[in-house]
Amino acid sequence: MTSREASEKEAGAPPPLGIGMIGYSFMGAAHSQGWRTAGHVFDLPMRPHLAAICGRDETAVRTAADKLGWAAAETDWRELIARDDVQLVDICTPGDSHAEIAIAALEAGKHVLCEKPLANSVAEAEAMVRAAEAARSRGQLAMVGFNYRRVPAISYARKLIEEGRLGALRHVRVTYLQDWLVDAEFPLTWRLKREHAGSGALGDLGAHIVDLAQFLAGEPLVGVSAMTETFVRERPLLSGTSAGLSATGGAQTGPVTVDDAALFTGRLASGALASFEATRMAAGRKNALRLEINGEHGSLAFDLERLNELSFHDQSEPAVTAGFRRILVTESEHPYLDAWWPPGHGLGYEHTFVHQAKDLVEAIAAGTDPAPSFADGLQVQRVLAAVEESAEKNAIYTPVPAPSGIES
Amino acid sequence: MTSREASEKEAGAPPPLGIGMIGYSFMGAAHSQGWRTAGHVFDLPMRPHLAAICGRDETAVRTAADKLGWAAAETDWRELIARDDVQLVDICTPGDSHAEIAIAALEAGKHVLCEKPLANSVAEAEAMVRAAEAARSRGQLAMVGFNYRRVPAISYARKLIEEGRLGALRHVRVTYLQDWLVDAEFPLTWRLKREHAGSGALGDLGAHIVDLAQFLAGEPLVGVSAMTETFVRERPLLSGTSAGLSATGGAQTGPVTVDDAALFTGRLASGALASFEATRMAAGRKNALRLEINGEHGSLAFDLERLNELSFHDQSEPAVTAGFRRILVTESEHPYLDAWWPPGHGLGYEHTFVHQAKDLVEAIAAGTDPAPSFADGLQVQRVLAAVEESAEKNAIYTPVPAPSGIES
Amino acid sequence: MTSREASEKEAGAPPPLGIGMIGYSFMGAAHSQGWRTAGHVFDLPMRPHLAAICGRDETAVRTAADKLGWAAAETDWRELIARDDVQLVDICTPGDSHAEIAIAALEAGKHVLCEKPLANSVAEAEAMVRAAEAARSRGQLAMVGFNYRRVPAISYARKLIEEGRLGALRHVRVTYLQDWLVDAEFPLTWRLKREHAGSGALGDLGAHIVDLAQFLAGEPLVGVSAMTETFVRERPLLSGTSAGLSATGGAQTGPVTVDDAALFTGRLASGALASFEATRMAAGRKNALRLEINGEHGSLAFDLERLNELSFHDQSEPAVTAGFRRILVTESEHPYLDAWWPPGHGLGYEHTFVHQAKDLVEAIAAGTDPAPSFADGLQVQRVLAAVEESAEKNAIYTPVPAPSGIES
Amino acid sequence: MTSREASEKEAGAPPPLGIGMIGYSFMGAAHSQGWRTAGHVFDLPMRPHLAAICGRDETAVRTAADKLGWAAAETDWRELIARDDVQLVDICTPGDSHAEIAIAALEAGKHVLCEKPLANSVAEAEAMVRAAEAARSRGQLAMVGFNYRRVPAISYARKLIEEGRLGALRHVRVTYLQDWLVDAEFPLTWRLKREHAGSGALGDLGAHIVDLAQFLAGEPLVGVSAMTETFVRERPLLSGTSAGLSATGGAQTGPVTVDDAALFTGRLASGALASFEATRMAAGRKNALRLEINGEHGSLAFDLERLNELSFHDQSEPAVTAGFRRILVTESEHPYLDAWWPPGHGLGYEHTFVHQAKDLVEAIAAGTDPAPSFADGLQVQRVLAAVEESAEKNAIYTPVPAPSGIES
Numbered sequence A, B, C, D: 001m002t003s004r005e006a007s008e009k010e011a012g013a014p015p016p017l018g019i020g021m022i023g024y025s026f027m028g029a030a031h032s033q034g035w036r037t038a039g040h041v042f043d044l045p046m047r048p049h050l051a052a053i054c055g056r057d058e059t060a061v062r063t064a065a066d067k068l069g070w071a072a073a074e075t076d077w078r079e080l081i082a083r084d085d086v087q088l089v090d091i092c093t094p095g096d097s098h099a100e101i102a103i104a105a106l107e108a109g110k111h112v113l114c115e116k117p118l119a120n121s122v123a124e125a126e127a128m129v130r131a132a133e134a135a136r137s138r139g140q141l142a143m144v145g146f147n148y149r150r151v152p153a154i155s156y157a158r159k160l161i162e163e164g165r166l167g168a169l170r171h172v173r174v175t176y177l178q179d180w181l182v183d184a185e186f187p188l189t190w191r192l193k194r195e196h197a198g199s200g201a202l203g204d205l206g207a208h209i210v211d212l213a214q215f216l217a218g219e220p221l222v223g224v225s226a227m228t229e230t231f232v233r234e235r236p237l238l239s240g241t242s243a244g245l246s247a248t249g250g251a252q253t254g255p256v257t258v259d260d261a262a263l264f265t266g267r268l269a270s271g272a273l274a275s276f277e278a279t280r281m282a283a284g285r286k287n288a289l290r291l292e293i294n295g296e297h298g299s300l301a302f303d304l305e306r307l308n309e310l311s312f313h314d315q316s317e318p319a320v321t322a323g324f325r326r327i328l329v330t331e332s333e334h335p336y337l338d339a340w341w342p343p344g345h346g347l348g349y350e351h352t353f354v355h356q357a358k359d360l361v362e363a364i365a366a367g368t369d370p371a372p373s374f375a376d377g378l379q380v381q382r383v384l385a386a387v388e389e390s391a392e393k394n395a396i397y398t399p400v401p402a403p404s405g406i407e408s
Helices: A003-011 A026-041 A058-068 A077-082 A095-107 A122-136 A152-162 A201-217 A351-366 A374-392 B003-011 B026-041 B058-068 B077-082 B095-107 B122-136 B152-162 B201-217 B351-366 B374-392 C003-011 C026-041 C058-068 C077-082 C095-107 C122-136 C152-162 C201-217 C351-366 C374-392 D003-011 D026-041 D058-068 D077-082 D095-107 D122-136 D152-162 D201-217 D351-366 D374-392
Strands: A016-022 A047-054 A072-074 A088-091 A111-115 A142-145 A169-177 A221-229 A234-243 A246-255 A261-268 A273-279 A288-295 A298-303 A309-314 A324-328 B016-022 B047-054 B072-074 B088-091 B111-115 B142-145 B169-177 B221-229 B234-243 B246-255 B261-268 B273-279 B288-295 B298-303 B309-314 B324-328 C016-022 C047-054 C072-074 C088-091 C111-115 C142-145 C169-177 C221-229 C234-243 C246-255 C261-268 C273-279 C288-295 C298-303 C309-314 C324-328 D016-022 D047-054 D072-074 D088-091 D111-115 D142-145 D169-177 D221-229 D234-243 D246-255 D261-268 D273-279 D288-295 D298-303 D309-314 D324-328
Touching: A016 A026, A016 A077, A026 A047, A026 A058, A026 A351, A026 C026, A047 A058, A047 A077, A058 A072, A072 A077, A077 A095, A088 A095, A095 A111, A095 A122, A111 A122, A111 A351, A122 A142, A122 A374, A142 A351, A142 A374, A152 A201, A152 A288, A152 A298, A152 A309, A169 A201, A169 B273, A201 A221, A201 A261, A201 A273, A201 A288, A201 A374, A221 A374, A221 B221, A221 B261, A261 A374, A261 B221, A261 B261, A261 B273, A273 B169, A273 B261, A273 B273, B016 B026, B016 B077, B026 B047, B026 B058, B026 B351, B026 D026, B047 B058, B047 B077, B058 B072, B072 B077, B077 B095, B088 B095, B095 B111, B095 B122, B111 B122, B111 B351, B122 B142, B122 B374, B142 B351, B142 B374, B152 B201, B152 B288, B152 B298, B152 B309, B169 B201, B201 B221, B201 B261, B201 B273, B201 B288, B201 B374, B221 B374, B261 B374, C016 C026, C016 C077, C026 C047, C026 C058, C026 C351, C047 C058, C047 C077, C058 C072, C072 C077, C077 C095, C088 C095, C095 C111, C095 C122, C111 C122, C111 C351, C122 C142, C122 C374, C142 C351, C142 C374, C152 C201, C152 C288, C152 C298, C152 C309, C169 C201, C169 D273, C201 C221, C201 C261, C201 C273, C201 C288, C201 C374, C221 C374, C221 D221, C221 D261, C261 C374, C261 D221, C261 D261, C261 D273, C273 D169, C273 D261, C273 D273, D016 D026, D016 D077, D026 D047, D026 D058, D026 D351, D047 D058, D047 D077, D058 D072, D072 D077, D077 D095, D088 D095, D095 D111, D095 D122, D111 D122, D111 D351, D122 D142, D122 D374, D142 D351, D142 D374, D152 D201, D152 D288, D152 D298, D152 D309, D169 D201, D201 D221, D201 D261, D201 D273, D201 D288, D201 D374, D221 D374, D261 D374
Parallel strands: A016 A047, A016 A088, A047 A072, A088 A111, A111 A142, A169 A273, B016 B047, B016 B088, B047 B072, B088 B111, B111 B142, B169 B273, C016 C047, C016 C088, C047 C072, C088 C111, C111 C142, C169 C273, D016 D047, D016 D088, D047 D072, D088 D111, D111 D142, D169 D273
Antiparallel strands: A169 A288, A221 A261, A234 A246, A261 A273, A288 A298, A298 A309, A309 A324, A324 D324, B169 B288, B221 B261, B234 B246, B261 B273, B288 B298, B298 B309, B309 B324, B324 C324, C169 C288, C221 C261, C234 C246, C261 C273, C288 C298, C298 C309, C309 C324, D169 D288, D221 D261, D234 D246, D261 D273, D288 D298, D298 D309, D309 D324
């Protein structure tokens, strides 16, 4: 009997929560790190057990299982869902398969964590919300993976806004700038095809910033005006494998069927103005999710490339000593930080997945609703749909249907 | 005979250029500093002579003349224009008087420097361009005061773009954020009344960033989509005097008839996307004219609050050593810098007016066309008009009439 | 048979490497994260097995074992060393016990990883080096835990210097500023007592920056001149528990017997000047390990509070476009990064321990000498001793004995 | 009668103060800008009149007089001092002539402004202080040109420290990094010769940071430990002219007889530790006068390359919202700023000379003692002498004689 087994028996150790994950590339690796780590850092009410991982290529998925620490491997997602040792299905596949898998998993009595964007269309997302609501009555939970809500600086920004430190909001401006498509020779991966990705920078990056804007403001967008553009319309067909966001291409080309960039403005329910830019064509910007929020009592600014920092300006300070403060969000009183390192010892990107795992496990154990919900994911989808509609109609201001309520 | 007079006689010293300036508040003080200083720093072909200043209040204008270094004071701008010792009329009044004064000065045979925005309407601006063209044939020059083109970092950014260091442009994003209207008690100055100011943040701040975007890109905006907002719609009536951008208010209130903020997107002639935000409601941002331009070969970024710096990313560098460089634009090879101080000894805001004076004096002496021209000012006016039209029409994409050509 | 076991049998899976760790507070938690994670991110030739953890308090160590993922718990470090399933002993205790444990472990035939500083005195460190040399001949390896060498930006900085991108070095300046002792009420923990900690900021923070200066420059310090100071000489005695760097104190006080700050200058073997400051009294600085190195061909700058960034100035660039570049050290070509996330998705503090685990496992599998060696740790100890000697002798320049050679 | 003459008669206009300046290169140009501008920006009790400038080369000094705006030119400084229209002698020559000229000017009944460093030796500085004291009794004032005290951010930092916002000081660290000597081909100008410059980086840059450290702390250094170094010991002899800090060299070489870099530590009277580094060999650093001061209640940081900003950390803030604030020192309540531009419209390097002129004119009109006094300059000289002595004696801690009192 190992020490762990012994102490579990003695101490009434936390019961296991079996995880089954579908997909094992970039997001799969990041989620694995979250599941593996959460219980060793936080005191969780249930112990995540990495039960099984699923992918279509048997050799590859088996290698991934070993590398990433999963106990078993499956090649058919329906088999994964059916496993007795899986209580939670974690969906890390491209967006076109989210609806089918999530609905099946919910119907099979499993909790579901689904990567963002929730789906590739509003209709799919609506079906997923209905399935989640039905499952909720049976005690199953569903959550969408907008992981950036769990950057401590972002969580703390939301807290400051909730406490009224900014007062009535005037401006929300968010950009998400990357540059991996600047090179016209970068090949046609699935992320550049409408049938798999739904959209381009809009769904991939824009979904994040729409969710963050609404999450931080605590209110939905009510309308948008948009332009989108595809600067490089033909790219080499993919040859060989792709990993993360990198890939190599061959001699033949094919059409890019998604946007390279999306630029949109909007109004929040309170009347605040919002501006958004999502692009993969900003040379030198690697992961520049930058946001600034201005209110009548203060302002906040954040840059994902410096994710341990939050800038805060308090308008009530005397003008002579006022200024944006660089808060290192690494104090033990900051969200999630009491479980990590001393002040100034920063966290990284993957910690958002550890926090996501922790929060979801706690919600499951407590039977409370995790956020962001599928309804939150649907609301983002409706904004993205309005953006696409506006972009097709000469940027005309396009209302976003009211959500049942942004749950946060 | 003073040393100067003696040496002028001997050396064939530069002839004087008589300046007559109308207006003596913030812009008047800044222009005065430019005219007083340019000849002592640069070797100019003509020597600016601060001949006369004009304002309606006799005591105030006389005090200003003494303080700011003008030889004489006038209370009627027509008298100022008529003076024999005035060859150049410098217009620093609110926008509603620009057209009348500029046209009269040109018709009186004077060169004209007119503060931005060129006018309060496209019609006025067109009349001014016609007057400038007529005067040009008589050898008189006209220039509009978009002084930020003459921040060395901006001048140098234009040079890098002209040289092709960025390649085809993809994105231009510019914000101009101030916060002096965050306080709802700030009173109704002329800048908040449509009849004097034409518009609010749009004409005051937006005009600058539209000009800079077109100047830097070297191409015009062809269409825009816009939202504007007035967050504080009633403000205390002005009591007492205002200075610079500060003022005090009384107990009665009146309506704000201009925008507090303008948010717009657009397309440049080449197809690049552009985004703009002008606001006076961004708590903590004092003069945050921030711009970033992304091209296929590189990117540039600038912040007016750190005006001696230019950030440059060169996409042709190996990825391992690539990154935005912080160029201190204080080397003697940088624009205007050979006349100033050693590297690292930075310049300030007012130096833009010294450079403006230098460039205009040189253009007058050489008989060449100064930039930005009245036609450039008209082009900005047309963009602002399209912004207002789009904002009234649900943000619909609104074309900007083609310019005769952006002169830079 | 689990998937892992099956595939291990089939594929000739990597053999396990049993780890035994002594100490389970801040450093213990960080090392655990390193051992748990390394094999799931990097393709390692041996699989770290968290065999056993050791601490004096049986309940506490058992709880730590469960939380941190160790298979067994011990309360006597001699028992831990004796375990058959432990091949590598990882020492995370205060410095006063390093020598005894490390020498015993080496004599027992185990590999050793020892936290920094290597020891509390030169004599202890020398004995450890002798033990390591004797063990080396039996195939055992020893390494000291200067983890900051494995921040990717630091590793890459070393590479740039090795490649000659800076040319002959002129200046190395390093500060390590923290502020957890600013509050005079912070209690007397073991870190403030000479008998346990050896010294204060000097051994804790100064050891890191002396190692980094020598590692990056690739040459040893040959002499130093120093001042030290204890600003708060009495502190409350510890009451209750301490965690990480935080603790609470009672009403009685006792003397602080270590330095609060150490300030020293030095010369490197090449003649370059170096300056150092280590303090826990710099209000607002949480973990400000800042370094800058100037050479005849360029400069590098780094700040641990922004650990994903490296600033690089290349003196061979034309002056007009030269400037410090902000390199995001997150490209797949950067050290350690090919195993992590896409560009711009930054790492955190604890990743240094993952990299340390990876490098040590690879060295053990290959039978090569890991760096930093115990000899490197001794060399740091000699510098610290010279610093203390100089500080006692009116800052007189004090030579540092020549090392057998800095291995890097 | 001009407007100015008329209004002067009417209004009892301020009387003139005749300035005579010796030297017309970099410092001469900067001081001229100060004298020309101060009265047009600030309401001064006396009107600076640029009476005469002095240099040895008749043609060059006459050209400089015209360019810089001086009414007359002299080639013998004794003639300049003797002029009736000169009440204040401004000494902008190399340090070896400061004592002789200043003493002669004071003995001739003139006020004196002397560029820093006050002299090339303690003995000279002492003689100057004695002359200044004798002159003081006759109503003449003497001031040394440590212009950086008059950067608004520095003035305001002193105010915050005086108000106790930092509490007892713990650390003062200041570097002044430039790079114009990195190139070994830069020629032997007067600044590299001991007989003219007294010392190298130490007197040129070190004098500034010693003065700032003592000014900001409000207390003197009581002892220092130092190292100096000359990395490039032979340089090309000067050929042709030099301007500012740039120059060109010929084929022959000569010895550099001053330091390239000086590195020293010290103790302030209160027991705070201080560290200093002055170098002209820091590739990529153009004018990096960087300082940070840590006290028990807070910290301040400043960088001359961003001179409109001051960073302030208030230790009394709750840890969750604490952080260094970036204060834009451009509010009308900040020192000197009410006379300049609206918030966010920054100043430059030369404004320090405008402020210096203003403060000295006001002191002369009021008959109060200006700061920094010659005694302050002497105190800096004593520190520099102790630095040189320590550097010659193996960095031994070397006491600085107590000043009669640092006047600020």
